[in-house]
Amino acid sequence: MNDFQIDMNEFLPLRDVVFNTLRKAILTGQLRPGERLMEVHLANKLGVSRTPIREAIRKLELEGLVIMIPRRGAEVAQITEKSLKDVLEVRRSLDVLSVELACERITREGMEELLSACEEFEQATKGKDASIIAKADVKLHDIIVEATGNQRLKQLVNNLSEQMYRYRFVYIKDESQHDKLIAEHREIYEGILERNKEKAAAAARLHIDNQEKSIISQIRLEKRM
Amino acid sequence: MNDFQIDMNEFLPLRDVVFNTLRKAILTGQLRPGERLMEVHLANKLGVSRTPIREAIRKLELEGLVIMIPRRGAEVAQITEKSLKDVLEVRRSLDVLSVELACERITREGMEELLSACEEFEQATKGKDASIIAKADVKLHDIIVEATGNQRLKQLVNNLSEQMYRYRFVYIKDESQHDKLIAEHREIYEGILERNKEKAAAAARLHIDNQEKSIISQIRLEKRM
């Protein structure tokens, strides 16, 4: 399975292609925590020289996805229950901020997009394809952070969300939760529509709380194996 | 003025030394927004080769301190009123989260440190040295985020604070504001002591609001010049 490949379609400097490739490989679990990232090995595998590999690793380092050991190189950072709880704690706060700001700033068009995103999500849950559901979920949240008009917030929320990429399916696969998810989305939508910060914030908070429960129980399951 | 130098005392890979050097130069304004970072030039200036320079630039890029223009290289990112407002908006939210978590989690020792930090700050304001005041202020806030026990939060708050490094003096130099700052710190301290989240959060929010006012008026002043 350890068989990620470079996507040559992209018209980007190699360092960015490598960065995206490694990033995705880490977030999807193709590169496992603790695994060493050896430059020549990766360079051969991806068909580039060491330079772009190194530059990509520098960025992964700053993102916290790999840790550097001096004179030994990079390895994939461990994802612990603690580190995920930390991420979720921050994300909860920023998601609440997002919906609150959206209450103030969303435009008429944004509101329409949000409604159709809610409906799309609802439709998606009727099918069986988890990746379609996940995509609909992401789109919905993207519309909200976009509505804040705060680029920094958008960047941070996206980054924090991606930290949990590996677990994005656990709370979506569980069909018994679908009605709950739909209701939460609808509550957030209504809150923003009514420009009711408290309502929207409470719903967003609940939304993350539920995700946290799913993800944490999944981690404990994995640890036992 | 454009005369930053490498600090050779540090025992770190050159890329990290260069990263820290450039970072500081940008945050203090020695490297001005819009200024180009040319690799050979920096390499000669700092007495290293292009490789560590490039790796440092990759990290600055991810931090948003420089922007990359393809085939043209890096230049120092512009700091606009909008981008600072965005940063402050996020920071307000995370500072509030920090004091709320501190209410739950701070230890007895943490509480003692916080008290003495408050007193140190109060003492510092009696002197005239702004950098001592600034340092006392930073220490106080460090104790709070440390008390949350959330490493990710700590990293993000520190990063966001540093984005405003250039303006750290504007709200500290103004002596008429000192009493207000002391009172706000004291209010935060009391809130955490009483484990009163609402009180602590309100004080933290007020604290950032006041900083924002100082910084924004300073920026408008600079723009006019």
Add this chain to the structure above:
DNA sequence: TCTATGTATTATGTATACAATCTTACATAG
């Protein structure tokens, strides 16, 4: 048998060389 030391191997850290592309300036044609 265990420990210590030396050597070979491997990978990173840094520097440099080469290639591709962009900018700029200058010349020439309209």
Add this chain to the structure above:
DNA sequence: CTATGTAAGATTGTATACATAATACATAGA
């Protein structure tokens, strides 16, 4: 005088070479 084309120079993008530190393994000595 202006506009366009071309060539030279400068700068980034990528690859490779060299230096140095860490590691592992083997061998010698106690």
